[in-house]
Every structure is written in structure tokens, then in C-alpha cells.
Amino acid sequence: MQITVNGNNREFSTETSLSELLKSIDIDERYVAVELNRKIVPRSQFSEKLLMENDILEIVTFVGGG
Amino acid sequence: MTDTVLKLGKYEFKSRLFVGTGKYQTLELMKEALEASGAEVITVAVRRANIGCKPGESLLDYIDKDKYTILPNTAGCYSADEAVRTAFLAREMGISDLIKLEVLGDKNTLLPDPVGTLEATETLVKEGFTVLVYTSDDPIIAKRLEDAGATSVMPAGAPIGSGQGILNPNNIRIILETLSVPVIVDAGVGTASDVTAAMELGCVGVLLNTGIAGAKDPVQMARAMKLACESGRLAYLSGRIPKKLYANASSPLKDF
Numbered sequence: 001m002q003i004t005v006n007g008n009n010r011e012f013s014t015e016t017s018l019s020e021l022l023k024s025i026d027i028d029e030r031y032v033a034v035e036l037n038r039k040i041v042p043r044s045q046f047s048e049k050l051l052m053e054n055d056i057l058e059i060v061t062f063v064g065g066g
Numbered sequence: 067m068t069d070t071v072l073k074l075g076k077y078e079f080k081s082r083l084f085v086g087t088g089k090y091q092t093l094e095l096m097k098e099a100l101e102a103s104g105a106e107v108i109t110v111a112v113r114r115a116n117i118g119c120k121p122g123e124s125l126l127d128y129i130d131k132d133k134y135t136i137l138p139n140t141a142g143c144y145s146a147d148e149a150v151r152t153a154f155l156a157r158e159m160g161i162s163d164l165i166k167l168e169v170l171g172d173k174n175t176l177l178p179d180p181v182g183t184l185e186a187t188e189t190l191v192k193e194g195f196t197v198l199v200y201t202s203d204d205p206i207i208a209k210r211l212e213d214a215g216a217t218s219v220m221p222a223g224a225p226i227g228s229g230q231g232i233l234n235p236n237n238i239r240i241i242l243e244t245l246s247v248p249v250i251v252d253a254g255v256g257t258a259s260d261v262t263a264a265m266e267l268g269c270v271g272v273l274l275n276t277g278i279a280g281a282k283d284p285v286q287m288a289r290a291m292k293l294a295c296e297s298g299r300l301a302y303l304s305g306r307i308p309k310k311l312y313a314n315a316s317s318p319l320k321d322f
Contacts, residue, residue: 006114025117031124032115033158040158058114060155062125064096065111065141066086066226066253066275 001053012051019047022059032061069299072270074248075196075217077135077164081106082265083295084137084250086275090284093128099278100134102288109137109166109273112156131161137198139166144179146186153190165190166220166252166273168200176226180207184214191215200252203237205244212245219247220273223264224254227276231260235267242268258287258294265298266306 001014005025012021018041022029034041035058041049051057071078085105090096100108110125129136138156143149146169153165169186171179178201190197196217201207203221211219221241224230231254232238242249251264252273261272272295281287 006117008117027115027117028124031126031159033112033155035155040154042158043160058155059117060112061115062110062136062138062156062159063113064086064088064090064093064125065139066088066109066273066279 001051003051003054004056006057006059014053016051017047018045018049018051018057021051021057022046027059032059034059069303072248074164074198077162077196079106079135081292081295082271082299083261083292084109084252084271084273085278085288085291086273087125087129088275089279093125095284096279097128099284099288100129102285102292103278104292105134107135107137109139109275111139111141112152112159135164136161137164137166139200140168140186142170143168144170144182146182146189149182149186150189150193153186153195154193157195162196163194164196164198166198166200167216178202178222180204183207184210187211187214187216198250203234203241205237205240208241208249209244212247216247218250218270219245220250220252222253223251223260224256226253227280228254229256229277229280230254231256232263232267235263238264238267238269255291258290261291261294262298262301265295266301268302271295 002009003012037056072082081104083105084107085103086109087096140149140152143152149169169179169182171177187197187199198218199211199216200220208219223232248270250271250273251269255274255277264272278284278288
């Protein structure tokens with residue numbers, strides 16, 4: 001299934017959880033906040049949240065700034 | 067003379083210098099500069115995660131979370147909605163409810179959009195954030211932001227990253243007289259004396275980034291900024307002498 005991750009379309013197998021997706025793209029889930037279709041997903045729900053075709057994910061983190 | 071701690075909502079700090087984490091050549095250098103600055107509050111930005119970035123390359127690997135309070139900003143947001151969305155994502159990182167709110171109005175000057183800033187302040191205060199809000203040095207909007215529930219109002223000394231210092235000390239003075247929330251000078255600081263000037267006016271703190279990160283020797287400059295902040299604070303608490311037009315001899319004038 002296709003999922004948009006930070007603006008790029010990517011292919012993932014069906015029944016992928018958010019946790020599994022993050023792992024597959026080398027993202028340490030302790031360091032990110034995630035929006036799924038513009039709604040925040042609490043970190044405690046990452047492992048149970050199953051992704052659907054055409055979902056849109058925004059994965060953000062802290063970077064240097066003033 | 068002993069100083070009181072700086073209270074920002076439920077948070078308390080001994081250091082009055084707040085420093086950013088942007089623009090450093092390396093994360094190692096940033097870590098050293100943060101250490102030398104003595105800051106307890108450090109600002110970070112929220113951005114899309116770089117996919118494929120391995121652990122060890124993250125900013126958070128270089129920040130001791132037991133030592134520093136992380137103050138996420140909404141830099142780069144040009145509308146209240148964007149800033150609010152960014153603030154929610156920042157809070158979701160699970161570190162704190164602190165937010166350095168910036169709603170910018172223009173890419174060249176990076177001056178704040180006062181209308182958007184006020185709107186976002188109202189929303190975030192309602193949502194339970196501790197809002198430290200970046201604004202211009204206009205006393206009227208500063209007061210409106212206080213009325214909207216900002217925990218701290220943070221006027222720019224000069225445009226972000228410009229290093230021009232405190233361009234309008236009179237406006238900062240009026241803000242200090244008008245507001246009762248803590249006032250922190252945020253942005254525009256170029257060198258140590260700028261920090262001292264802000265603290266001597268009575269600001270409770272100074273927030274800066276480029277002044278340290280852009281210096282030839284950031285670690286040494288961080289120490290200079292730390293000392294400048296302490297000096298300015300002590301001078302403010304000590305009560306300076308009034309400026310007079312004529313001389314006033316320091317030695318006794320009496321004849322031998």
C-alpha cells in the first residue's frame with residue numbers, strides 16, 4: 001500500500017503498524033512526534049496504530065534552532 | 067547580594083541566559099558552548115525528521131535532558147494555525163508544555179506578525195501551554211500578549227540574527243514599566259555588552275543564538291555572554307547612580 005511520509009510516497013506492506021513503519025525507515029520513535037492525516041498520534045499508540053492505503057504521515061523531530 | 071530564582075510559570079531557573087542550538091558547525095561544538103554559557107534553558111526547532119538518519123546524529127543525543135530544559139520554538143511559522151500545529155507537535159515530543167511562540171510576518175526581516183502572534187497566544191494559553199512569546203519591541207502589542215495570558219513576553223532587541231543589539235532601549239523600558247510578566251529580550255544580540263544592556267534595563271533574561279553560534283570562538287563567546295548576563299543583572303539589582311550633567315568629585319573637597 002502507498003503511504004505519504006514527510007511528503008514522499010512510499011510503498012509498505014498492508015497491516016503495517018506505525019511502530020513497524022518507523023522501524024523500517026530507521027526512525028527512533030523516542031525522538032519523534034507523528035501526525036497521521038493531520039491528527040497527532042500519541043507515542044503510546046504507535047504500536048497498535050495500523051496504517052491504511054493513502055495515509056499521510058508527518059514525522060517531526062527537534063533540530064537546532066534559536 | 068543574593069538573587070532570586072527566575073520563575074516562568076511552574077518552572078524555576080537560576081541562569082537568566084537562554085541559548086539556542088542552531089547554526090553550530092558541529093553538534094560537539096554546540097554541546098561545549100551550551101556548557102560554557104551556563105544556560106539552563108535551550109531552544110530547539112521542530113522540523114520534519116530526516117528519514118534514514120541514524121541514532122547518534124540526532125540533536126537530542128547531544129543534550130543532557132536532566133541538565134537542560136528544552137524550549138521548542140515555532141520558528142518558520144507564518145500563520146497562527148501553523149504555529150499552533152507546531153506547538154502541539156512539540157508538546158507531543160513529551161518533554162514539556164513550554165513553547166517559544168513565533169509567528170513571523172516577513173521572510174527578510176523575520177519580524178513578528180502581531181495579529182497572528184496574538185491569535186496563537188490566545189489559543190495556546192487556552193490549550194494549557196506555557197507560552198513564551200516572541201514579539202517586536204512595540205509596548206502596545208507586548209501588553210496585549212500579556213493580557214492574552216503569555217507567561218513571558220520576549221521583545222526583540224533587533225531583528226533575529228542581526229547582531230545589532232538593543233536598538234530601542236526606550237521601548238524596552240516602557241514594556242518593562244507596563245507589563246508585570248517577566249520580560250526577556252529575545253533576538254538581535256550581537257555581543258556581551260548587548261546582553262548586559264538588556265539586563266541593566268531590568269529584563270529578567272536574554273535569549274540568544276547567533277551571537278554565540280556565529281562567533282569565531284563560540285565556546286569563549288558563550289562564557290562572555292554568561293558573565294555579561296550576570297554583570298548586567300547584578301548592576302540592575304544594585305541600583306545604578308543617576309546620570310548627571312556636571313562632575314561630582316569622588317575625593318573629599320576639604321582643604322588640608
